[in-house]
Amino acid sequence: MKKWGIIISITAMILxxxxxxxxxxxxxxxxxxxxGKTDTVYHTLPEFSFLNQDSVRLTQAYFKDxxxxxxxxxxxCPTICPLTQKNMLKVAxxxxxxxxxxxxxxxxxxxxxxxxxxxxxxxxxxADTRKWQxxxxxxxxxxxxAQKGYFATTLRDSxxxxxxxxxxxxxxxxxKRRIRGIYNxxxxxxxxxxxxxxxxxxxx
Amino acid sequence: xxxxxxxxxxxVIIGLIVMGxxxxxxxxxxxxxSEWAITAGEKIYTQHCANCHQPDGKGFQKLYPPLLHSxxxxxxxxxxxxxxxxxxxxxVVQGQSYDFPMPPNPQLKAAEIAVLGxxxxxxxxxxxxxxxxxxxxxxxxxxx
Numbered sequence: 001m002k003k004w005g006i007i008i009s010i011t012a013m014i015l016x017x018x019x020x021x022x023x024x025x026x027x028x029x030x031x032x033x034x035x036g037k038t039d040t041v042y043h044t045l046p047e048f049s050f051l052n053q054d055s056v057r058l059t060q061a062y063f064k065d066x067x068x069x070x071x072x073x074x075x076x077c078p079t080i081c082p083l084t085q086k087n088m089l090k091v092a093x094x095x096x097x098x099x100x101x102x103x104x105x106x107x108x109x110x111x112x113x114x115x116x117x118x119x120x121x122x123x124x125x126x127a128d129t130r131k132w133q134x135x136x137x138x139x140x141x142x143x144x145x146a147q148k149g150y151f152a153t154t155l156r157d158s159x160x161x162x163x164x165x166x167x168x169x170x171x172x173x174x175x176k177r178r179i180r181g182i183y184n185x186x187x188x189x190x191x192x193x194x195x196x197x198x199x200x201x202x203x204x
Numbered sequence: 205x206x207x208x209x210x211x212x213x214x215x216v217i218i219g220l221i222v223m224g225x226x227x228x229x230x231x232x233x234x235x236x237x238s239e240w241a242i243t244a245g246e247k248i249y250t251q252h253c254a255n256c257h258q259p260d261g262k263g264f265q266k267l268y269p270p271l272l273h274s275x276x277x278x279x280x281x282x283x284x285x286x287x288x289x290x291x292x293x294x295x296v297v298q299g300q301s302y303d304f305p306m307p308p309n310p311q312l313k314a315a316e317i318a319v320l321g322x323x324x325x326x327x328x329x330x331x332x333x334x335x336x337x338x339x340x341x342x343x344x345x346x347x348x
């Protein structure tokens with residue numbers, strides 16, 4: 001009887017674990033003590049203020065209570081961006097009718113990617129801009145946002161094709177602005193995983 | 205003993221005959237120079253072109269035009285200029301308009317463009333063309 005009890009409890013643990021798959025909360029965490037209660041404070045995405053493809057200035061407030069997927073790119077990028085944007089499009093199309101999901105593409109090339117260029121780009125890419133925002137960013141601000149906020153590398157580098165070096169990650173954040181996953185944007189399988197993981201965050 | 209001394213005496217001639225037989229035997233199996241160029245060109249294509257124009261050459265959305273059956277690729281010289289210098293301004297390919305600049309590829313050497321050309325012409329136009337780096341250099345001279 002004892003033996004069966006152990007088997008049942010192990011099975012329950014495995015099944016239970018599957019049902020409650022959780023995504024990690026990324027970044028540094030701090031333990032705060034307020035009124036004798038301990039509280040864990042996680043890394044959250046910082047505030048920003050950029051013009052989108054329609055010349056509307058948006059901040060984090062626009063994405064309140066949404067599960068977001070973000071990437072850093074530039075429209076004339078000849079290397080990885082076409083792949084990452086293709087996978088972003090896949091995510092956008094998968095959740096086309098779901099208003100609780102938003103996508104953000106921050107351009108790191110303010111010299112070329114004006115609001116107008118981004119609008120044309122979004123249109124030609126076939127992106128639904130009710131769901132997916134393309135931001136024309138000031139360089140210093142976007143580099144800082146990438147580095148400190150999204151843990152993404154973005155640099156000016158004249159040796160790189162197109163003049164910039166950047167990581168091709170798709171960064172998933174939850175309704176509380178916490179980073180919950182970074183996916184290789186050039187890999188179709190990772191994009192599929194991202195699509196599945198979004199559901200986990202929606203259920204939270 | 206007789207045989208050994210005979211072989212030793214005519215070593216050079218025997219060697220040449222053996223090499224000749226081997227050469228005839230392997231000739232059919234070695235890739236021709238254009239086959240070799242196409243294989244090498246595919247690597248260049250994958251590395252420098254396929255992210256936008258896609259591995260199947262069908263292009264992507266209304267951003268990147270197709271190369272498959274593209275009139276811009278059929279043009280015997282102009283394709284070299286497009287690869288090297290990039291392209292901008294509106295174009296129409298197979299009834300679809302495109303207007304997003306293609307960046308230049310100054311890093312590609314004439315020898316690389318030569319094999320790329322063999323691949324592009326074979327894969328997307330089904331044409332057998334072989335370019336030497338010299339051909340490419342001459343074609344590039346005509347670019348504006």
